[in-house]
Amino acid sequence: MKPGLILGATLAALALLAAALSLVWTPHDITQLAIVQKLQPPSVAHPFGTDHFGRDILSMVMLGAQVSIAVALVAVGIGMGLGVPLGLLAAAHRGGWLDEVVMRGNDLIFAFPSLVIAILITAVFGPSAVNAIIAIGIFNIPVFARVTRGGALPIWTLDYIRAAEVSGKGRARISLQHILPNIANLLIVQGTIQFSLGILAEAGLSYVGLGAQPPTPSWGRMLAEAQTMVTLAPHVAIIPGLCIVLTVLGLNLLGDGLRDALDPRLRVTR
Amino acid sequence: MAMTGPTARHFTVLSCGVSVRSMLRYLLHRVISLGLGLVAASVLIFAVVTLVPGDPASFMLGTGAQPETVAALRQQMGLDQPWPLRYLTWVGALLQGDFGQSLTYKTPVAGMIRDRMQVSLPLALMALVLAAAVAFPVGLFAASRRGRAGDVAVMGGTQLGIALPNFWFAMLLVLIFAVKLRWLPAGGFAGWGDPVAALKSLILPAIALALPQAAILARVLRSALIEQQGQDYIRTARAKGLSAGQTLRRHALRNAMIPVLTIMGMQFSFLLAGAIIIENVFYLPGLGRLIFQAISQRDLIVVQSAVLVLVAAVIAVTFLVDLAYAAIDPRLRQR
Numbered sequence: 001m002k003p004g005l006i007l008g009a010t011l012a013a014l015a016l017l018a019a020a021l022s023l024v025w026t027p028h029d030i031t032q033l034a035i036v037q038k039l040q041p042p043s044v045a046h047p048f049g050t051d052h053f054g055r056d057i058l059s060m061v062m063l064g065a066q067v068s069i070a071v072a073l074v075a076v077g078i079g080m081g082l083g084v085p086l087g088l089l090a091a092a093h094r095g096g097w098l099d100e101v102v103m104r105g106n107d108l109i110f111a112f113p114s115l116v117i118a119i120l121i122t123a124v125f126g127p128s129a130v131n132a133i134i135a136i137g138i139f140n141i142p143v144f145a146r147v148t149r150g151g152a153l154p155i156w157t158l159d160y161i162r163a164a165e166v167s168g169k170g171r172a173r174i175s176l177q178h179i180l181p182n183i184a185n186l187l188i189v190q191g192t193i194q195f196s197l198g199i200l201a202e203a204g205l206s207y208v209g210l211g212a213q214p215p216t217p218s219w220g221r222m223l224a225e226a227q228t229m230v231t232l233a234p235h236v237a238i239i240p241g242l243c244i245v246l247t248v249l250g251l252n253l254l255g256d257g258l259r260d261a262l263d264p265r266l267r268v269t270r
Numbered sequence: 271m272a273m274t275g276p277t278a279r280h281f282t283v284l285s286c287g288v289s290v291r292s293m294l295r296y297l298l299h300r301v302i303s304l305g306l307g308l309v310a311a312s313v314l315i316f317a318v319v320t321l322v323p324g325d326p327a328s329f330m331l332g333t334g335a336q337p338e339t340v341a342a343l344r345q346q347m348g349l350d351q352p353w354p355l356r357y358l359t360w361v362g363a364l365l366q367g368d369f370g371q372s373l374t375y376k377t378p379v380a381g382m383i384r385d386r387m388q389v390s391l392p393l394a395l396m397a398l399v400l401a402a403a404v405a406f407p408v409g410l411f412a413a414s415r416r417g418r419a420g421d422v423a424v425m426g427g428t429q430l431g432i433a434l435p436n437f438w439f440a441m442l443l444v445l446i447f448a449v450k451l452r453w454l455p456a457g458g459f460a461g462w463g464d465p466v467a468a469l470k471s472l473i474l475p476a477i478a479l480a481l482p483q484a485a486i487l488a489r490v491l492r493s494a495l496i497e498q499q500g501q502d503y504i505r506t507a508r509a510k511g512l513s514a515g516q517t518l519r520r521h522a523l524r525n526a527m528i529p530v531l532t533i534m535g536m537q538f539s540f541l542l543a544g545a546i547i548i549e550n551v552f553y554l555p556g557l558g559r560l561i562f563q564a565i566s567q568r569d570l571i572v573v574q575s576a577v578l579v580l581v582a583a584v585i586a587v588t589f590l591v592d593l594a595y596a597a598i599d600p601r602l603r604q605r
Contacts, residue, residue, distance in 0.1 A: 107303065108310045113543030113584045116561075120315065120577050123565040124322050196433075203435050204547055208562065223438055227551075230441060231449050241438035248433035 005257025011250025015243075019065040026063065028056035030217065039233040049235045052225065057236065061243045064219040067129060067212045068247070072198030074133045076191050079140020084187065086141070087148025088179060092171040094153060103149070106142035114139040115204065122210040129212040136201045140194050147190045151183035185262040189255050196251035203244050219244050293596070300592050307585040312364075312578060316357050319574045325349060330373055330568045343373075347571070360574075369575040374567045379575045382560060386576075389459055390549070390556035393472050393479070394541040400480035401487055401537065408484070409491030414518055416496055425492070431485025436544065440478035440551040447474060457553040475552045479544060483537045490533045494526035501525075528595055535591025539584035546580075 028046070034054035042049045048057035090102040118135035125131050155161060156179070164174050205211040206220030214221070219240045226237035322329045327344040348356050363370070369379035412424045448456035455471045462468050498504060499522055507517045546558030553559070557580055564572035 104303075104306075108307060112311065112314075112581060113539060116543045116546060116577055116580050116584075117314070119546065119561070119565075120318055120573070123573070124318050124570075126323070200433075200435055204437065207435075207437050208547060208550060220435075223435075223441065227441060230445050234445060237438075237441055237445070241435065241441070244435050244438065245430070245433045248435075249429060252429060252433060 002257050002260065004253045005261060008250045008253025008255075008257050011246050012254050015065050015247040015250065016069065018062045019069045022059075022062035022066050026056075026059035028059045030055045030059050030063065031215070039229065039236065041233070041235060048239045049233070051222070051236055052229055057239055060217045060222060061219065061240055063217045064222060064240065065243065065247070067216060067218045068199050068202050068244075071129055071133050071136065071202040071211070072195050075136035075140055075198045076194050078133070078137030079144045079194060080187065080191065083141040083144025084148045084180075087145040088152060088175040090145065090149045091152035091156060091179065092175050094156065102145060106145050109139065109142045115201070118201065118205060119208070119210060122205060127210040127213060129216070132202055132205045132211045135205070136198050140198070143194060144187070144190065147186055148183060151186045152179045155179050155182050189259045189262065192251055192255035192258060196248045196255070199244065199248055199251070296596055297593075300589060304585065304589040308582055311581045311585060312361055313357070315574050315578050315581070316360065319570050320353055322570070326570050330570055332568065364575070364578070370571045372564075372572050373569045374564075374572075379572050382572065383557065383576055383579050386555060386557040386560045388462065389554055390542065390545055390558065393475055393545055393549075393554070393556060394538060396472055396476040397479035397483065397541045398534065398538050400476055401484040402534065404480070404484035405487035405491060408488040409495065410518065410523070412488065412492045413495035413499070414515060425489070428485040428489050431482055434482055436478050436482055437547050437551050439481060440475065440548055443474045443478055457551070459554050471552070471554070475545070475548050475554060478551070479541055479548050483541065487530065487533055487537065491526060491530050494529045495522050498522035498525045531595055532591065535587060535594070539587045542583055542587070543580060
């Protein structure tokens with residue numbers, strides 16, 4: 001086991017645990033405002049200090065993890081749910097017009113600056129976590145379609161796939177029964193990477209006020225609110241940022257580590 | 271570019287009729303996809319703005335507006351026309367340089383975009399230069415110490431760089447260099463009248479934009495260099511007496527440039543679009559901030575034109591990068 005993989009898995013697991021725990025328990029109730037305790041530095045009662053409303057920052061970042069992870073995870077789900085079938089379809093009809101249409105459509109979406117379009121979508125249809133998910137999810141579709149097609153093409157040339165074709169299995173059944181299990185590794189690795197990109201994108205959108213709306217805490221909005229207080233109480237700005245960095249770092253290390261572990265060829269050349 | 275200064279090698283490639291034809295086919299292919307990209311972008315943006323809940327005129331004026339005002343704006347925007355006609359009118363006007371009138375400022379949008387570009391474009395360029403200036407030495411260093419402590423440390427650092435949200439990094443930069451040390455302004459932009467002050471106000475935003483991109487670029491350069499180092503021509507160069515460092519800088523680096531240029535092209539468009547958030551952190555009057563102000567003022571005329579300009583710039587840069595590496599690598603034209 002590589003140390004990077006272990007560190008990555010640990011960090012990612014910590015973020016997931018914090019989010020899961022916050023569903024049932026947080027150290028403090030963040031709906032209780034206590035202005036007298038505002039902007040307190042870290043202490044035993046509040047390990048990460050308090051914000052400008054006197055709310056416990058540890059509880060806030062735990063709940064923020066919930067939003068970040070939910071948005072990024074569902075966006076990956078949208079990307080996989082639509083991108084993988086499209087990629088399988090393109091590979092099954094490789095060289096044909098269907099393949100051409102899917103791949104050109106992919107190129108078009110790829111050429112778009114995703115952040116700008118995501119901002120446009122959330123601005124016009126109203127800022128909310130759901131619209132952020134849709135905006136991020138749309139740009140995951142071509143990524144998964146491309147990875148799926150790229151992984152599926154070499155498998156279609158293998159003898160046992162030929163045999164399955166000759167014995168009368170349809171392309172759809174071959175794709176599902178033989179191609180998909182063989183590219184599952186690739187998809188898991190790409191899923192981890194898109195997950196981490198989704199967390200960064202969600203943080204960006206909620207930082208500019210286009211993500212989950214108050215009172216739901218989110219890491220990006222905590223940073224936006226902290227911006228004016230950064231000189232008075234730096235911890236208000238530093239802690240949510242560190243949460244983003246550590247979660248994204250963990251997922252990236254996990255993705256890289258999984259790729260190396262699952263593909264023996266890469267281990268030699270790297 | 272090979273076309274402007276053909277060397278002997280390029281000349282042999284171009285003098286062959288088949289290559290000229292494949293080059294033309296490549297060009298045609300790229301131009302068609304550029305056109306398609308622009309059309310798709312305009313349709314998408316038009317669709318998003320048209321599908322706004324309610325209708326654009328009432329959305330822009332808000333709930334408290336008089337019905338007569340809404341009706342007047344609806345007529346001014348041509349909302350009584352069917353949408354295909356409206357789309358064509360919009361695109362037709364855009365092609366003639368008419369981006370419409372801002373609802374809030376009552377000035378032509380084209381002029382506003384031009385003014386804002388004077389901030390956004392230099393910012394993106396500065397960030398790109400900075401990213402390259404950091405990434406090249408770092409990537410070369412890591413590749414030359416592959417697998418050793420220096421490589422591991424540098425690559426760990428780039429992982430951290432990739433995970434940094436640039437707006438958070440920007441806040442930390444402001445805290446350190448503007449608030450604590452007072453070396454640079456924390457935000458704002460007074461215009462190019464005083465170039466030194468203008469550059470000073472762009473330094474922190476450019477660093478914030480550049481660092482995560484530098485990390486990505488350094489990683490790409492390192493793995494491209496390592497891939498080249500396994501090639502036969504490197505072994506030949508070593509056998510002829512060049513040191514490992516010399517082969518790396520003189521030979522491997524040139525061949526590693528193709529993936530690096532590809533990524534840099536993508537990054538330039540990313541920097542242009544990514545500035546949308548950084549400009550808000552530093553209160554820079556760039557295109558990104560214009561889009562945000564227009565969104566909060568519900569000025570859809572500005573929003574749709576400014577977003578289209580940004581998207582078109584990104585698509586155009588991608589197109590230019592495609593052409594640039596066809597010029598660098600003749601093999602790519604053959605496809």
